[in-house]
Structures are given as C-alpha cells and as structure tokens.
Amino acid sequence: GAGVSQTPSNKVTExxxxxELRCDPISGHTxxxxxxxxxxxxxxxxxxxxxxGAADDSGLPNDRFFAVxxxxxxxxxxxxxxxxxxxAVYLCASSRAPGNQETQYFGPGTRLLVL
Amino acid sequence: DQQVKxxxxxxxxxxxxxxxxxxxxxxxxxxYFLWYxxxxxxxxxxxxxxxxxxxxxEDGRFTVFLNKSAKHLSLHxxxxxxxxxAVYFCAASSFLTGGFKTIFGAGTRLFVKA
Numbered sequence: 514g515a516g517v518s519q520t521p522s523n524k525v526t527e528x529x530x531x532x533e534l535r536c537d538p539i540s541g542h543t544x545x546x547x548x549x550x551x552x553x554x555x556x557x558x559x560x561x562x563x564x565x566g567a568a569d570d571s572g573l574p575n576d577r578f579f580a581v582x583x584x585x586x587x588x589x590x591x592x593x594x595x596x597x598x599x600x601a602v603y604l605c606a607s608s609r610a611p612g613n614q615e616t617q618y619f620g621p622g623t624r625l626l627v628l
Numbered sequence: 629d630q631q632v633k634x635x636x637x638x639x640x641x642x643x644x645x646x647x648x649x650x651x652x653x654x655x656x657x658x659x660y661f662l663w664y665x666x667x668x669x670x671x672x673x674x675x676x677x678x679x680x681x682x683x684x685x686e687d688g689r690f691t692v693f694l695n696k697s698a699k700h701l702s703l704h705x706x707x708x709x710x711x712x713x714a715v716y717f718c719a720a721s722s723f724l725t726g727g728f729k730t731i732f733g734a735g736t737r738l739f740v741k742a
Contacts, residue, residue: 517671544728555632555717555732556672569729604671613721613728614660614679619671 515539517620519605525626526595534590534623538607545588546617547580548604556604562588563611595627631655632720634733641740647705649736651718654699658720662730663692663703666715675716676703708740 518537526532538545544563548556558572562582570580577595582588592599602622608615633652641647649663659680664672678685678692678701685692691704705712718733 546728546730548732553637553734555634555719555734558729558731561728572729606671611728613723613730614677616674616677617730619664619673621669621671 517605517607517618519603519620519623521623522621523624523626525628527628528595528597530595530627532592532595532625534592534603534625536588536590536605536607536620538586538588538605539609539618540586542607542609542618543585544608544611544615544617545582546606546608547588547590548606550602550604550622552601559590568611592625595625597627600625600627630733631658632718632731632733634718634736636736637734638737638739641708641738643710643740643742644707647703647708647712647738647740649703649705649716649718649738651701651703651733652699653701653720655720655722655731656699657722657724658731659723660721661692661694661701662719662721663690664717664719664732666717666735672717705738708738710740710742713738713740 520535547559550556561569564585577593580590604622606617606619662677663675666672694701715735717735721730
C-alpha cells in the first residue's frame with residue numbers, strides 16, 4: 514500500500530518568502546505529525562493533528578509557522594517570512610490512531626533551503 | 629535541554645558481529661521507547677519498541693534493553709549485516725506529561741563492514 518508522501522521533495526526559497534509543504538498520510542490514519550530535522554539532529558516535534566484539529570502545537574517555534582488539516586487527511590505546513598534558520602528537512606508522519614504507543618510512519622521529507 | 633541523548637555519533641562494526649547502540653534519557657516520566665532506522669533521502673522507519681514495564685524486547689536480530697534505574701536503553705543487532713548500515717534514532721514519549729509528543733535523540737550512524 515501507499516506510504517506517507519510529501520511534496521515537494523526539495524524547496525529552495527529566498528529569505529522573507531512564504532512556503533507551503535504538503536503531506537499525504539496513509540489512507541485511514543487519523544493522527545498526523547510534523548517534525549523538523551536539522552543537520553546532525555534527530556527529528557524535532559512541531560505539531561500533532563487528531564482528525565482535523567491540532568491537538569498539540571507546542572513544538573511550533575513561533576507564529577510564522579502554521580499547519581492545517583481541513584478534511585482530516587492531507588495536511589499543509591505553512592511558513593511565513595522564511596528565515597535562513599528555517600532551512601531543514603520537514604518530516605511528516607501518520608499513525609492509525611492517536612496514542613504514544615502507536616507506530617508512526619514517516620514520509621521521505623521535504624528539504625527546505627532558505628537563501 | 630536534551631531529554632534523549634545518543635552520545636556516539638557513529639559506530640563501525642564488522643559483518644556478523646554484534647552492534648550495540650546506546651541511548652540515555654533524563655525524563656523519568658517517559659513510559660515508551662522506540663528505535664527508528666533511517667537511510668539517506670528516506671524518512672525514519674520504525675524498528676522496535678519497548679514499554680517501561682518491560683526490560684527487554686526481542687524481534688529477530690534486534691533486541692532492545694531498558695534499564696530504568698540508569699535511565700538507559702540499548703539496541704543490540706546480532707548478527708550485523710551490511711544492509712543494517714544506517715542512522716539509528718532512539719526516541720521516547722510519555723503520555724502523562726507529553727501527550728503524543730515523541731522526543732528523538734540526535735542519532736548514531738552505524739557502519740557495518742563486509
């Protein structure tokens with residue numbers, strides 16, 4: 514079956530621009546997570562959705578970051594006024610149900626480079 | 629403040645021998661621990677997990693050991709194979725204090741030499 518997909522795979526933008534990163538979770542998975550992975554680090558939690566609602570957005574670094582999941586499936590991570598420090602791999606994961614013991618399945622990530 | 633630490637950035641092992649990857653954590657409320665494996669240009673893939681009520685979980689060539697008193701866990705791979713060469717992330721979560729948030733270590737790159 515299809516896994517988690519993310520588009521684009523790579524995104525190069527200029528400082529100050531707006532970007533959108535898309536995640537298509539595994540069909541039927543109700544929980545969706547966004548992570549950010551900087552070079553030499555592990556994935557860092559950003560936000561978690563249960564259905565359409567953001568159940569935990571405590572990892573979003575500031576108000577330039579926002580994510581939506583309007584129909585409980587596809588999610589979009591939006592970054593306004595991008596900064597060079599936003600350069601990282603943005604990973605999306607989904608799980609069948611909510612719960613910290615549910616296996617999260619990761620997409621390949623979107624590599625964002627802010628010049 | 630790093631709650632999950634993997635102090636060895638890399639590890640090199642001969643094919644057929646045992647690989648031991650280590651992880652330390654600071655939050656005593658963590659109740660679930662996981663290991664993920666990551667190949668270049670791919671997302672992390674779940675490998676094995678252990679609940680805090682256990683001290684060992686085994687799945688084929690992979691065994692995870694948990695020492696709660698030392699706040700330490702380890703992943704043993706035996707025998708190691710060249711295809712095991714990847715970055716391994718240790719991760720932990722606590723439903724009571726962190727909801728569904730999973731905290732990852734920085735990873736250990738394993739090289740298995742043929």
